[in-house]
Amino acid sequence: MTAPAASRRALLAGLAGALAAPAATGIARAADAPALRGTGDLGLVIERAAGAVLLVETTGRSRLARIDGLGDLSHASVCFSRDERYAYLFGRDGGLTKIDMLAARIDRRIVQAGNAIGGAISDDGTLVAVSNYEPGGVRIFDAATLAPVADIPAVDSRGNRSKTVGLVDIPFRGFAWSLYEGGEIWVADFWNRGNSPKLTRIFDIGRLPYDGVVTADGRHYVAGLFGEDALIRVDLWADSLKPERVLAGYGKGEAPLPVYKMPHLEGWAAVGDRLLIPAVGRHEVLVVDRERFAPVAAIPVHGQPVFIVARPDGRQAWVNFAHPLNDTVQVIDIPSLTVVHGFMPGPAVLHLEFTPRGHEVWISVRDADRVDIHETRSFGKVGEVAAAKPSGIFFTPRAHRIGV
């Protein structure tokens, strides 16, 4: 039952099992006197081992507060309310926590399932969806109160219950996800439907989808298949939703990989009419035509890529790598498709997040207990924030994007 979990954020979680709780950091909560401040430059950094998050701000490059008591954050992800005041944190243990970033405290928290993997918020800001392994399915909650809105068990065409993976938001109060064991893609449409979505099921997508993403325009949902040498793409703008097999031979020439070595689909970068994606089991970034999903180039890099992140202007993509080469970051120049810079932030570089217009990037260096901040023109380090074993970094402008 752990295969998709391991695959989805295996590298974020790192190799170690449960880590000991970190030493006290001496940072108190700042909940007593909430400050009047804008929220467009806020963010959260996951301290996985501690079950805590740091509240940070990117203008002064500082940490504002630490919020703990958040449960198992080993595959945690975050989305934001459309006013950018609240963060929704999805924990591995089924915990769904609504954090009030202005008050730097937990607003509400529920444990909505026994075992969960990621979530999303609807474009109108009213619905929060969570993808569950146990019990397998998707649950939808009121974003204001976390009251239950809908429960959608993932029962496949053979009547068996599946774990769900690759949950994303799509326009008009919609969500899409995949059934791991069932091999189906489901699209739920809550637009003008109250609490009873219209559900569209897509069959015959292939075996064992282990992850899914949607393109930033909300048009194409793409699922990765465990052990099959292709991806499945669905055009959500089409009148009739059909699975299309793309990137056949994606893992060509390699032995079948264990699922925990399958690449994150979240690690894809979209730049202009190209996608940059991790080559499977190779030290390469694959460049794919965005329309046809055909490979057009391969860029040799330092290791097996994990996250390939486009600078918001699309002129660069920054890449981190899998263990044991995970102390390094490389920068690809997009017009020339060449590596133009590399450096070693330190042990276990787990994640990268750009400021919204791309002038700086925050990099979590887990085993140095540090988040490093670099400017992205000549790559110099401009700041750092102390963090206990930091993993994911999430900034509030994600609130305004589709499918994150």
Added chain:
Amino acid sequence: MTAPAASRRALLAGLAGALAAPAATGIARAADAPALRGTGDLGLVIERAAGAVLLVETTGRSRLARIDGLGDLSHASVCFSRDERYAYLFGRDGGLTKIDMLAARIDRRIVQAGNAIGGAISDDGTLVAVSNYEPGGVRIFDAATLAPVADIPAVDSRGNRSKTVGLVDIPFRGFAWSLYEGGEIWVADFWNRGNSPKLTRIFDIGRLPYDGVVTADGRHYVAGLFGEDALIRVDLWADSLKPERVLAGYGKGEAPLPVYKMPHLEGWAAVGDRLLIPAVGRHEVLVVDRERFAPVAAIPVHGQPVFIVARPDGRQAWVNFAHPLNDTVQVIDIPSLTVVHGFMPGPAVLHLEFTPRGHEVWISVRDADRVDIHETRSFGKVGEVAAAKPSGIFFTPRAHRIGV
């Protein structure tokens, strides 16, 4: 001396001259007890004739406050601080006003020139630039204090002073603009330069640039030329900046137009690998290949397009039109490049702004003293906000975009 001014926002300004001050609206300022709230869903609506702005929020579709005393707003535009708390309002009379949206009051205000047209904020949030007609040039201010940082008179290669137009921000504390009489494009680079920018001048761009824009990736600066049948494009990623003549024949078959009839370049929509731009003097939307700037199609529409605005997912573009056909909005479906919907909000539809993920759109209907709010899936009206002769609408997620 009024030609570029008239051109740049002629249609926003409408046909009438100065209008009488509107009747009192009965809305008080809300400055006494600033509320703790997120800022990702805030916006401003310009009440041009009244020299006021409405503070609005898009979650509950309501107006929160009215702020007046802002001078001549006949060609006003707005940009936002990176934390989305402050708005910078650029008035026609040289006024630069910093509005604290959380307190719903003016934070600071200066009159920095006698006659101005638009402004921009740097990606790091530290510099605000204003484009001036009188005295011709660009002035740069500290975004926190509005203290002067740099004054860049627009003195052309013949030693004459020009009005400046088409001012935009570009990545890394940069700005670009055009010299109207001088026929030059200037690029200022403040990165690692303190208050003394590196200035690059581009000559031989053609006669009388009346406006300029930069693409959303910050790569291509494009200037429109008054009376010449082409546009000028500069690739800002190139090692050496050179003017390139594109869209030759853009106004082909038409008599030379007076400058006040030249289309806004802000009215361009970028969708996928295409640009949708107003055809000159025709009832058509021109579809242009984004890479080569070659026309690939023309879509017949209701009138002379003014603003063509892409829904953020790129599946639709919404269009308003020039007087006397300015009571109508049409919606273009991008995959089919056909008009799929049209309706008549009312007299003098001046501007459109989408919510950041595109589920709703706000439309200013000047002569109905109303801003209408429509959902964008089946186009139904879902709300309205009273406003005295509303023109431009600006939402805070613009803070996170390049070149707006």
